[in-house]
Amino acid sequence: MLDAVLEERTRVVRRFTRFYTGRLGVLREGLLDSPFSLTEARVLYELANRERPTATELGRDLGLDPGYLSRILRRFEEGGLLERARSEADARQSHLALTEAGRAAFAPLDRASREQVGALIAGLSDPDQRRLTEAMATIEALLGEAREPRAPYTLRPHRPGDMGWIVHRHGALYAQEYGWDETFEALVAEIAATFIKDFDPKRERCWIAEKDGEIVGSVLLVRQSDEAAKLRLLYVEPKARGLRIGRRFVEECIRFAREAGYRRITLWTNDVLHAARRIYADAGFTLVKTEPHRSFGQDLVGEYWEREL
Amino acid sequence: MLDAVLEERTRVVRRFTRFYTGRLGVLREGLLDSPFSLTEARVLYELANRERPTATELGRDLGLDPGYLSRILRRFEEGGLLERARSEADARQSHLALTEAGRAAFAPLDRASREQVGALIAGLSDPDQRRLTEAMATIEALLGEAREPRAPYTLRPHRPGDMGWIVHRHGALYAQEYGWDETFEALVAEIAATFIKDFDPKRERCWIAEKDGEIVGSVLLVRQSDEAAKLRLLYVEPKARGLRIGRRFVEECIRFAREAGYRRITLWTNDVLHAARRIYADAGFTLVKTEPHRSFGQDLVGEYWEREL
DNA sequence: CCTAGATACTTGACTCGGTCAACAAAGCCA
DNA sequence: TGGCTTTGTTGACCGAGTCAAGTATCTAGG
Numbered sequence A, B: 001m002l003d004a005v006l007e008e009r010t011r012v013v014r015r016f017t018r019f020y021t022g023r024l025g026v027l028r029e030g031l032l033d034s035p036f037s038l039t040e041a042r043v044l045y046e047l048a049n050r051e052r053p054t055a056t057e058l059g060r061d062l063g064l065d066p067g068y069l070s071r072i073l074r075r076f077e078e079g080g081l082l083e084r085a086r087s088e089a090d091a092r093q094s095h096l097a098l099t100e101a102g103r104a105a106f107a108p109l110d111r112a113s114r115e116q117v118g119a120l121i122a123g124l125s126d127p128d129q130r131r132l133t134e135a136m137a138t139i140e141a142l143l144g145e146a147r148e149p150r151a152p153y154t155l156r157p158h159r160p161g162d163m164g165w166i167v168h169r170h171g172a173l174y175a176q177e178y179g180w181d182e183t184f185e186a187l188v189a190e191i192a193a194t195f196i197k198d199f200d201p202k203r204e205r206c207w208i209a210e211k212d213g214e215i216v217g218s219v220l221l222v223r224q225s226d227e228a229a230k231l232r233l234l235y236v237e238p239k240a241r242g243l244r245i246g247r248r249f250v251e252e253c254i255r256f257a258r259e260a261g262y263r264r265i266t267l268w269t270n271d272v273l274h275a276a277r278r279i280y281a282d283a284g285f286t287l288v289k290t291e292p293h294r295s296f297g298q299d300l301v302g303e304y305w306e307r308e309l
Numbered sequence C: 001c002c003t004a005g006a007t008a009c010t011t012g013a014c015t016c017g018g019t020c021a022a023c024a025a026a027g028c029c030a
Numbered sequence D: 001t002g003g004c005t006t007t008g009t010t011g012a013c014c015g016a017g018t019c020a021a022g023t024a025t026c027t028a029g030g
Helices: A002-031 A038-049 A055-062 A066-078 A100-122 A126-143 A162-178 A182-198 A245-259 A274-282 B002-031 B038-049 B055-062 B066-078 B100-122 B126-143 B162-178 B182-197 B245-259 B274-282
Strands: A082-086 A094-098 A154-157 A205-211 A214-223 A228-236 A264-270 A286-295 A298-308 B082-086 B094-098 B154-157 B205-211 B214-223 B228-236 B264-270 B286-295 B298-308
Touching: A002 A038, A002 A100, A002 B002, A002 B038, A002 B100, A002 B126, A002 B154, A038 A055, A038 A066, A038 A094, A038 A100, A038 A245, A038 B002, A055 A066, A055 A094, A066 A082, A094 A100, A100 B002, A126 B002, A126 B126, A154 B002, A162 A182, A162 A214, A162 A228, A182 A214, A182 A228, A205 A245, A214 A245, A228 A245, A245 A264, A245 A274, A264 A274, A274 A298, B002 B038, B002 B100, B038 B055, B038 B066, B038 B094, B038 B100, B055 B066, B055 B094, B066 B082, B094 B100, B162 B182, B162 B214, B162 B228, B182 B214, B182 B228, B205 B245, B214 B245, B228 B245, B245 B264, B245 B274, B264 B274, B274 B298
Parallel strands: A228 A264, B228 B264
Antiparallel strands: A082 A094, A154 A205, A205 A214, A214 A228, A264 A298, A286 A298, B082 B094, B154 B205, B205 B214, B214 B228, B264 B298, B286 B298
């Protein structure tokens, strides 16, 4: 009898697999007018979204034959899409990275895919969209290797009222923990106001973290120049620390900045903010300048960090 | 801001698509030691699970090039796996059907796939399995063309206590609607008892339909001989009629009987049971014999129906 | 320090899955 | 009846993907 239950479930999974195989066939048609095969596109995607991977790494994760992958990479290199840098740790390996031309070749592919999927789900009502994405996340969590515990918080874009919360919490917490005066809150308020006033959804973004229905963190990514994005107002509530929300915020900023076409991200912080500095360093930012200053009623050392994309 | 939500959801869908592409690659490996390509296996599957489809039909649903499909079918035919019967309605078309050898070639493929998927989900806890299948059903319902409204009832295998319910309801309803006496209930009780006593999960099955947590129907498929399965005790509560539960029961029986290796299904009913007769006829059963008899305190005409698989 | 075996690719050779265009036969429609 | 569509077939072709052998490099063990 148990058997029968498992069998029925097996049937559902197989039917779904057949169903999604068909869907993938449809999605693949988007590649028809591009010069890339499906596999090449998958490789391009990984190259664009990883940090200098090696060939073996890609082959393993995508399940590709090493010989086949080798040829694909050679073609990319000959087309000027790819650069290889011999690994210093192991001379057999090369670290792979897309060139400017590589990114340019990938961009339309990526956009087409986004638009296609966007059109697909745009036809669904808002609750249906949510059900869809939740169901997909469920499947991934259940069948994925990683089995990483579901994040106990959620990220979302900003909504009316959020900026006020950001100003309020920055003001309160920095006063309490570091003794900064109200001029800091004024600075935050100005940043927030500017963000709302000049908000460009294509190139700027705010993330709000929520836990148990309550806001517990924020970060802004704003346009500094065509080339540079600036990360601002990274904040995590003390009671939500340890969930790696800060790291997640920075990852999201990097990903978004790449997609938005920036070449680098900059940020300004102060040396007393140890936790934040650690996160920036781990995410690949480097300290480019320090500058002592007197602000917020304190003697501080401002730091300028940057990261190439 | 809305944009940002849609974008985030698009990302989830794309990530899931990439994830499932990888999964499919793994599942495809099951075909490596078979003589069939993935596409051939898909075609075989459809041939085994459809009623005499035409080539165009298959090509459309599987998204295949007609020329390519034509060749695949020719190969199958040359290998003795497939028979074509020129359509009487349209001489350009042929109706396709697997031969005995075709079924034999498909069986191990099908079994391997079932086992592979079974092993995959057997590693999950019972509630996780349920979440998985529900999530998959959700996705299919949301992205599927059909958009058929979700069935307002559920099917499940039998559990302790179900047989009693079946006996009870058969006795009560047939007495009320047709005036049959208690000897009918005795017959049902005997069938139920035998089913439980000799139950062979590989070749026999009971389905219980539930609606709003309440049992509303039943059907049994039992072994009559190695070649023949017998459909018994098809029952749907009056208040659940119109949901096509009866048709669904018969479909499930046919599907299961095929998988279990039967060559035909037989059943016995009475001419006064109009609704049931209609369902059997629509499902491809034919009346092979009628026999007047006096049973259950009534003069009745018994009917023997059969369907080849 | 040296050697045997593993690892990270690379290359040659090949197959066959899949595409495209042209065509025959039959049906549909006015 | 005749033009247009549909169903399926065939020839010609390409390139995605596989397999096996080879080279350079690394690692582990004596």
